[in-house]
Amino acid sequence: MELQLSMVVLEVADLEASVRFYQRLGLDIPDVEPGGRPVVAHRMGSGVTLLITTAFASVYDPTWSRPSGGGYSQMLEFYVGEDAVVDSRWAELLDAGYVGRMPPTQTAGPYxxxxxxxDGNVVLLTSDEAASPEA
Incomplete structure (x- = not known):
């Protein structure tokens, strides 16, 4: 299977302000639903989804803090297949000396x-079928 970039996740401080910016930029992103989940997603024609949220890294990564010269505001999500593949890729990367921020975990969304x-860029490995290029 060819590795696919499936999603760009932006962890933002103000969801409504960020959505307005990307709407103004020209993306057909839905408005924030009052009282809804702290996330808005837009799948682009390329198949890559832009996900804007105020509560993913801040909830699931205990080392995360808002960027100030070393933190991160975005993650690159790569769909790797089944849960077992997430586990094996995680182990392979850590064995090769790369830094792990969150071990394989069933989040409120994907595994x-x-x-x-x-370079310190954050990469999310998932088995989320919604991120599959075939989805």
């Missing part, structure tokens, strides 16, 4: 793990 690339 996922978080690792850093060599």
């Amino acid at each position: 996922a793990a978080i690792v850093e690339d060599p």
